[in-house]
Amino acid sequence: MNIKYFFLLVASFFLLSGCGSSKRMVVAKAKELPSWYVKTPKSTSSDLYAVGSGQNKQDAITDALTQMISTLGVSVSSKFTSKTVIKEGSSESYDATFTNNATSEVKQIRISNYELLESQRLGYKRYAVLVKSNKKRLFQSMKKELEQTFYGIEQKEKIVLQQNMLKQLNFYKKSLEKLALLENKLIVMSELDSRLNTSYYLKKYTVLDEKYETLYKNISFSFHSNNAAKNLEAPLAKGISAKKLKLSSKRGRGHFTIFIASHIEKANSYGFTLARSSIDIQVKDSLGEVIGSNKINIVGQSTQGLNIAKQNVAIKLEALIKKEGISKVLGISI
Secondary structure (H helix, E strand, O other), X not given: OOXXXXXXXXXXXXXXXXXXXXXXXXXXXXXXXXXXXXXXXOOOOOEEXXXXXXXXXXXXXXXXXXXXXXXXXXXXXXXXXXXXXXXXXXXXXXXXXXXXXXXXXXXXXXXXXXXXXXXXXEEXXXXXXXXXXXXXXXXXXXXXXXXXXXXXXXXXXXXXXXXOHHHHHHHHHHHHHHOOOXXXXXXXHHHHOOOOOHHHHHHHHHHHHHHHHHHHHHOEEEEEEOHHHHHHHHHHHHHHHHOOOEEOOOOOOOEEEEEEEEEEEEEEEOOEEEEEEEEEEEEEXXXXXXXXXXXXXXXXXXXXXXXXXXXXXXXXXXXXXXXXXXXXXHOOOO
């Protein structure tokens, strides 16, 4: 063999061997879990402990607080579970359903009184934490937050009662939304302190709910349109009815009139008849005060003349209401 070719073969062998070794997979040793994560400190009569994990430290804290609440006691778990609507299916799907729903309800309860005792990065995008909360201080912080919420609602209510009924309705709607987690919070607070008078807070909520329902039943709408806007009443009426609000000609403090003015310009383009519509909407209360307004430009089109093009404007208005909501189209909150 030619000596030149021999050395060439030897060099190629070592080169290929080097490439092969560079592609060898290196498996990193798994990071050991901290002792406090493996064996969580037991909760006592005065303090609660919980561990959690997540992609970042805040997610891990949220997870730990969720675990803390859900493991307060058997009664908390059972009460949350009993609120879940039983769905048809196998026992496995049922278990998954109520577990997920209970966890979801617990997650929505904000816990601000806690201590972060330990925090450790377990690996790429993985953190573990240990949190602690004193039961007495946790209860007091939740109670204070709840009472502040009710106090804020009561103070705003004094001002809102001087305004029109639509603004009152919107106020009570938002107030009830703020208290959407009331029942869940009371379940947790009762477990922290069994002396809590839950009926006191539930009665306050019921009063607000009754005021909202009373207003809802006594609010009504009617239309006043120019000739070009008559066909626009139907899609607006449909949007109002979808909110389960009444359409009536009966006047009163809770009655509101929707004024619609449409100005149409006819045009032609590529065989189409166009109805360029400039629509002005105003909503007035029983005293004639404008409480909402909007301006909309819609171009209707048809190959069958202006009347069909006008009908197309109404169709497009209905599509706009479905997309953006009747509240935005009218310029009011309902």
